[in-house]
Amino acid sequence: MNDTIQDTLSQGEAAYVRLIAAIRAGDYGPGDRLREIEIAERFSLSRTPIREALRRLESDGIVEHRPRIGAVIRTLSHTELVELYEMRIVLERTAAELAARHAVMAEVDELNALNACIAESLSVSAQAAALNQQFHQALYRAGRNRFLIEATRAMTNALLLLGPTTLADEEHIALVCRQHQAITDAIRSRDEEAAGAAAEAHLQTALRQRLSVMRA
Secondary structure (H helix, E strand, O other), X not given: OOHHHXXXXXXXXXXXXXXXXXXXXXOOOOOOXXXXXXXXXXXXXXXXXXXXXXXXXXXXXXXXXXXXXXXXXXXXXXXXXXHHHHHHHHHHHHHHHHHHHHXXXXXXXXXXXXXXXXXXXXXXXXXXXXXXXXXXXXXHHHOOOHHHHHHHHHHHXXXXXXXXXXXXXXXXXXXXXXXXXXXXXXXXXXXXXXXXXXXXXXXXXXXXXXXXXXXX
């Protein structure tokens, strides 16, 4: 492979990573059009790697190509949203149960620390959302099951399609923190059933919040 092709591939990977980060940060959301020229200027790249990144996002199911419009970030339907959360509930309940069985105290302390940081971010929803993602990632790691972690990767792309965070007000963030604490306390107590039930209750709340946003 010559240097020119290698450079193009590297730029294409860079464009893909930066686009994913921009979508995750909310710079682009469901329904938004992704214009090659605009993105190329924003990232200081040529249109070729941007085009490559958009094709990869389309293959991932994040972007769809619409006639006469071009690349657009997909919007989840009501049915898709419910199905996504049904799968999240199955996986996260399992993760919490496994964490109650396998987690060491350092991992439980990490969950507590992350939840405390979320509670301190009541007035900054973007920061609370980022910390919330870290909490859930730490929960899966605490479950100590590589196949479960691998299964969650299949949901990663779909989660990008949820749109803006629902952690938009202090009351909801406070509720999320209480539910996180219930999960963490059950894990610390080695109560697998309680940990799984708390995780399921937490995601049921998240689904209700998402559906209310969809109706608005």
